[in-house]
Amino acid sequence: MKRIFVVLLSLSLPAAVSGQARPAITGISHIAVYTSHPDTAEKYYVHDIGLFKGPDPENPNGVRYYVNSTQFVEVLPLPAGAGPDRLDHLAYITADAEALRAYLAAHKVEVPARVEHGSDGSLWFHVKDPEGNVVGFVQPPAQPLSIAGANPIGHRVIHVGMSVKSRDTEDAFYRNILGFQPYWFGGMKSDRIDWVSQQVPEGHDWLEYMLSPLPANATPEVTQKQLGVLNHLSIGVLNMEKAVTTLDSEGRLDNQHVGPQIGRDGKWQYNLFDPDQTRLELMEYSNVEKPCCSPFTAQNPSPAE
Numbered sequence: 001m002k003r004i005f006v007v008l009l010s011l012s013l014p015a016a017v018s019g020q021a022r023p024a025i026t027g028i029s030h031i032a033v034y035t036s037h038p039d040t041a042e043k044y045y046v047h048d049i050g051l052f053k054g055p056d057p058e059n060p061n062g063v064r065y066y067v068n069s070t071q072f073v074e075v076l077p078l079p080a081g082a083g084p085d086r087l088d089h090l091a092y093i094t095a096d097a098e099a100l101r102a103y104l105a106a107h108k109v110e111v112p113a114r115v116e117h118g119s120d121g122s123l124w125f126h127v128k129d130p131e132g133n134v135v136g137f138v139q140p141p142a143q144p145l146s147i148a149g150a151n152p153i154g155h156r157v158i159h160v161g162m163s164v165k166s167r168d169t170e171d172a173f174y175r176n177i178l179g180f181q182p183y184w185f186g187g188m189k190s191d192r193i194d195w196v197s198q199q200v201p202e203g204h205d206w207l208e209y210m211l212s213p214l215p216a217n218a219t220p221e222v223t224q225k226q227l228g229v230l231n232h233l234s235i236g237v238l239n240m241e242k243a244v245t246t247l248d249s250e251g252r253l254d255n256q257h258v259g260p261q262i263g264r265d266g267k268w269q270y271n272l273f274d275p276d277q278t279r280l281e282l283m284e285y286s287n288v289e290k291p292c293c294s295p296f297t298a299q300n301p302s303p304a305e
Contacts, residue, residue, distance in 0.1 A: 020106045023096040024202040028157045029138040031233045032074035032088040037275040041075050044274050048252045052150035057118035069144035071157040084224035086276045087231035090160050091136030097123035100137050107177050130169045153243055154235035158301045161208035163230040167196055186264045186293035204301035228277030236285050240268035266291040
């Protein structure tokens with residue numbers, strides 16, 4: 001009987017723990033977006049948001065805008081003939097890029113032949129999730145870049161979001177293989193699910209599935225704006241009133257913005273948009289009201305992480 005129990009237990013374990021050990025995935029690395037207005041984008045990310053501009057060790061045509069020494073927004077030139085989507089990829093921090101590449105290959109995920117070496121000493125590679133979204137994994141350099149002199153309105157990217165068609169399809173990759181853990185879910189109405197959040201397995205940053213369908217027969221301009229809302233990043237702030245007051249008093253609201261407001265998760269939020277409509281959501285780390293739809297099932301992120 002004991003032997004049968006052990007066999008059944010091993011069969012019930014997810015692939016992420018029953019086979020080759022998965023290297024740690026500790027947080028969000030970055031969001032990479034396209035822009036058709038590089039000069040205006042620079043003003044937005046440096047002046048308005050207060051990020052540190054640096055070269056792009058992965059792509060010489062790109063620019064990085066750092067929130068802290070390991071998290072950033074990568075801004076790339078809009079390719080010729082590009083459609084309305086401005087998202088290139090989302091990326092996560094790992095302790096060992098090569099070991100994670102081998103782990104994913106062992107779990108039947110198509111991976112590149114080798115990891116790439118960034119000019120800053122970082123290691124990275126890209127794969128595609130089940131819906132074809134590009135996903136990056138970055139092993140930061142041993143000596144991360146100093147961003148002394150920057151004035152970011154917040155100091156940590158706490159989540160990223162992307163448009164998703166099927167929760168179950170994506171869970172097969174993010175939860176079953178990578179080991180992301182449930183955090184919260186909710187919707188515009190209490191009887192539906194529009195957003196599903198799951199934290200990285202060895203940290204508290206999270207990925208948010210944005211399940212709202214795109215409007216049918218919409219113009220490219222409307223589709224771009226809608227995708228910009230769905231494909232987004234969020235920077236944590238300790239106090240929303242103080243953050244918005246700072247932006248206003250320092251003349252840093254020369255952009256499209258909405259809020260502040262309390263979201264369905266009970267947290268204060270404030271939305272700003274870059275020149276190509278990509279949303280940046282300021283969000284307090286903890287909720288001030290009871291969330292709708294689902295309780296939080298994991299610890300909130302914190303500025304100290």
